[in-house]
Amino acid sequence: MPKVKLILAYDGTAYHGFQKQSGSGLPTIQDALERCLAELSGNVIKVIGAGRTDAGVHARGQVVGFATGGWAIPTGRIAAALNGVLPDDIVAVEACEVPEGFHARYSALAKTYSYTIFNHRVRSPFWRLYSLHVRDPLEIAAMRQAARHLVGQHDFSSFQATGRPVRSAVRLLSRAEVEFAPPLVRLTFRADGFLYNMVRIMVGTLVEVGLGRLDPEAVPDIIAARDRKRAGPTAPAHGLCLEAVEYDLT
Amino acid sequence: MPKVKLILAYDGTAYHGFQKQSGSGLPTIQDALERCLAELSGNVIKVIGAGRTDAGVHARGQVVGFATGGWAIPTGRIAAALNGVLPDDIVAVEACEVPEGFHARYSALAKTYSYTIFNHRVRSPFWRLYSLHVRDPLEIAAMRQAARHLVGQHDFSSFQATGRPVRSAVRLLSRAEVEFAPPLVRLTFRADGFLYNMVRIMVGTLVEVGLGRLDPEAVPDIIAARDRKRAGPTAPAHGLCLEAVEYDLT
Numbered sequence A, B: 001m002p003k004v005k006l007i008l009a010y011d012g013t014a015y016h017g018f019q020k021q022s023g024s025g026l027p028t029i030q031d032a033l034e035r036c037l038a039e040l041s042g043n044v045i046k047v048i049g050a051g052r053t054d055a056g057v058h059a060r061g062q063v064v065g066f067a068t069g070g071w072a073i074p075t076g077r078i079a080a081a082l083n084g085v086l087p088d089d090i091v092a093v094e095a096c097e098v099p100e101g102f103h104a105r106y107s108a109l110a111k112t113y114s115y116t117i118f119n120h121r122v123r124s125p126f127w128r129l130y131s132l133h134v135r136d137p138l139e140i141a142a143m144r145q146a147a148r149h150l151v152g153q154h155d156f157s158s159f160q161a162t163g164r165p166v167r168s169a170v171r172l173l174s175r176a177e178v179e180f181a182p183p184l185v186r187l188t189f190r191a192d193g194f195l196y197n198m199v200r201i202m203v204g205t206l207v208e209v210g211l212g213r214l215d216p217e218a219v220p221d222i223i224a225a226r227d228r229k230r231a232g233p234t235a236p237a238h239g240l241c242l243e244a245v246e247y248d249l250t
Helices: A027-043 A075-085 A140-150 A198-210 A214-223 B029-041 B075-085 B140-150 B199-209 B216-225
Strands: A001-009 A056-066 A090-098 A109-118 A132-134 A152-155 A170-181 A183-189 A240-246 B003-010 B059-066 B088-098 B110-119 B132-134 B152-155 B171-183 B184-191 B240-246
Touching: A001 A027, A001 A075, A027 A056, A027 A090, A075 A090, A075 A183, A075 B152, A109 A198, A109 B003, A132 A198, A140 A170, A140 A183, A140 A214, A152 B216, A170 A198, A183 A198, A198 A214, A198 A240, B003 B029, B003 B075, B029 B088, B075 B088, B075 B152, B110 B199, B132 B199, B140 B171, B140 B184, B140 B199, B140 B216, B171 B199, B184 B199, B199 B240
Parallel strands: A056 A240, A109 A132, B059 B240, B110 B132
Antiparallel strands: A001 A056, A001 A090, A109 A183, A109 A240, A152 A170, A170 A183, B003 B059, B003 B088, B110 B184, B110 B240, B152 B171, B171 B184
């Protein structure tokens, strides 16, 4: 019973997140994918996603794992078969076979998220679903300085949605970068794991820095406080994109 | 009674083109804009658009002209006022005052359209509404060679939708460029005017060339034939974007 790792890209605009919401009737990415897998295979195939992206969050590199069960399809043909039936806002990028012990979420070693800001006086009709619009010019150098303070192994409790406690809020943030290609500001974060809303709160904090409302040198204190109230607001979901999930598949 | 030239950007996905369709009940850009102008001014303000973009066609530089009538607003504030009430897929970029004789369509000296092709084996969920997906690799050099033959003053009858005859199909195409930033191919056309579906038929023809189904050296014959059947298919609307309209306002 081969196990498959499938890379998925999607525009999250029309979905209430990745994960199935039993009985809610709200459309999710998982629902759409499982429906297509059932249509193609004639079987019930349950998938596990690496990241439970929220409503409106996009993905270029979501990973899902599933067992093909009785579905006799060469792994190399799965992506094309799915793309024949998936709605056009969800795309199967590629599928490969993985060891039986593979678990899309628990086996993940690192994830990378991007967050896009449209930084221009006038909003854009084309970026409205894929970026946060910030009207006033952002101080990129200050944002980079603040981002550097985020990198490292920290207790990120200040950057965690309240009411979602986890056993440990310690995460290793290996990348926090700010790229500027006017009028777009692209933030990229890579970590061994992310707390709930962690990227969006880091972004909200960096935007405060970019607007001059927060000193970049205040970031170490904000981290040390382990207090959600000390960090910036939670940036909206639609600027966020799950770019990649990494595994050790050797 | 000052006359205003307003630059408009919009995502045409949700609209049945620019122009009002009396009694059809179908939403158009003109409807949305005139509704907002009425809301802000308390008057009926009728606008004229430079290009009657079709359903699904986008714009970064559509131009509309209108008389402000009894609306006492400084021209410099019109764009911001409109952006406060326009739906988020339509953006007022900027407004300026123009001579009374200004007519958005008849005064236009040149228009520039772009057409975007997403040229990759796997389609993209993010480009689906803004590009034509072409799976097989396009021969960019051949497309450029064909595009060069289109440039100049020609009778473009071969590149005109059938059933839409005009007095003269002679147009001066001053620009036909093919840019390649993988996986995107961006075609740009500038002319003193375009026939109905002219850009989309030129694109359909260049795609045939790019796929090796048509020799770029066949283009002069296709032009000379003045026969729609000789050119390629009409590329779909959603890859098309009205980039700019030029006037002599000195």
